[in-house]
Amino acid sequence: MAVPRKSKARERFQDGDGKKPNARQPEPDSEVQPKPEFVIFDHEISPGQARNLERATGAQVLDRTGVIVEIFHRHAHSREAKVQVEIARLKYVSPRLREAPGSGRQQGPGSGESDLELDRRKIRDRLAELKEQLDDIQRDGDQRRSARRDQLRVALVGYTNAGKSSLMRALTGSEVLVADKLFATLDTTVRALQPEMNPRVLVSDTVGFIKKLPHDLVASFRSTLAEALEASLLLFVVDASDPAYESQLEVSRSVLREIGAETVPSRLLFNKIDRVSEADRAALHAKHADAILLSAMSPADVASLRETIIAFFEAAxxxxxxxxxxxxxxxxxxxxxxxxxxxxxxxxxxxxxxxxxxxxxxxxxxxxxxxx
Missing domain, CATH: 3.30.70 (Alpha-Beta Plaits)
Structure with missing residues (x-):
């Protein structure tokens, strides 16, 4: 009887007995380690590579884009965010569909199509429907932003989990979601600066950025990012306690350049400064002399930031x-x-x-x- 041919990926992963090559054999009484359920890569891989890896490992394979799309899917709450995320998710899933074993041609409507072709057509139809819905939602958003065009507007922008929502809550007294996790905020929230002044200042909390953000997500969330493009002042919020803050700041600036918001006046805010040593504070101040060092948890720091915002608008x-x-x-x-x-x-x-x-x-x- 012929032995089924194994893929090259599986041959590299296993030997003929289904064990890893050159691996030390477990002792008879040792506990057998369970197989992993997921294999995750911190970069993009092609659909073909994913299939080969799944055959070799027996686990579900996700690349960086797949993980980010899944996180966005779990955190989307508003209608706009749900539509945006579903568009990105379907674009990610479509090229990764594959024919199921034993599948045949459809009978009746759509006859002649394989199951795979039918699934892909359904995705194309759903994408067209979602894009129409998103266009309607974005038109409503454009009208709302147009109504605010003469108001003083500040947008909080920055890397995910930098503390933008905490700062939003402190500046406006609003009950926005604050959570120590990636992409807790996907929906743009607009609230008035408190205590209110005349003319009042509106503060926007925007979706967080991340390095190598999938292009489909950037495109889907372009209307959300428009809050930054149309603001009078951008506040770049940076987690001062994160050793990788410089690369995160560059990611934020590159995304804003992509949507054409690099010309909007801005100020650099180093948040979570209460978690930073005195020596590191001095280094930050020396390197970024014009930056504001603060903690969203400090009422005095927040009050000082409020005065800075008011002074910016007063000057104009x-x-x-x-x-x-x-x-x-x-x-x-x-x-x-x-x-x-x-x-x-x-x-x-x-x-x-x-x-x-x-x-x-x-x-x-x-x-x-x-x-x-």
Whole structure:
């Protein structure tokens, strides 16, 4: 009877008795080690390589992209994040499908297709459906961002698990998820800086970055990353206690360059400074003299950061005068939302208001308040 031919990968992994070559044979009473369920690679491998490795090891094989996609899948909560992740997941799975043993051709609708061809067609149809849904969601998001275009906007960006959500909670008092794990935040959260000021400042907590982030995920989350592109100020949050902080910072900057956000004004924040020794603090300060060293757990540090944010926007503001006609008094809240009202007076034309705000916001208000 012919012996089934083993793959080259299995031949390299095992000898003819199903044991690793040159491996020391266990003693009769020694405990047999269980076989691994997963084999994980910290880089991308081709579908063919994955199949060969699965045949050789008898375990499920995942590469770096597969692990990241699976983490994203588990942490997606909003409709937008779920759609984005499913698109990336299907693109990852499709080329890795394979024909099941004994499968044949379909009968009836789709007759002539193999099971594999049918599965791939279903994936293509599902991807088309998901992309339509994502386009609708992104249009709604574009409208929301357009409505905030004249507001002061800060975006927290940085490597995953750098403490962005902790800082978001401290700055805004919001109950955003804070967890010591990768990609705890996939949905962009927008909240007002607390205590509120006029005009108010909006803070966005964005999805964390990671080195070699799969391109399909970057593309899927482009609308989420648009919060960074459209912000007035980017705060690069870095985990000061991580020895690899420099490479993580470069990853964050490269992703933002990819979406065209490298020209947005930014400040560098070294978070978790309470976990850093005095000597390492001094080294950080010497190397990054303009950076802000803080801990999101320190109320004093957070208060100081808030003042820094306000000072950044104050420097760009100008004083001007607006006239609110009596026939348009319903727009008063719009003026208070986008400017700081310094004084008010009245004459025959309406309410005379001395305001301080960003030039673009004042220009837009003047057009809105003008009498036809």
């Amino acid at each position: 503001m100008v004083e001007d005068q607006l006239v609110l006609p009596y026939a348009k008094q319903g727009l008063l809240s719009d003026v208070y939302e986008h400017t700081c009202v310094l004084s008010e007076d009245y004459d025959a034309t309406g309410r005379i208001m001395r305001v301080r705000g960003l030039p673009d916001a004042i220009t837009r208000l003047r057009r809105t308040l003008a009498v036809p």
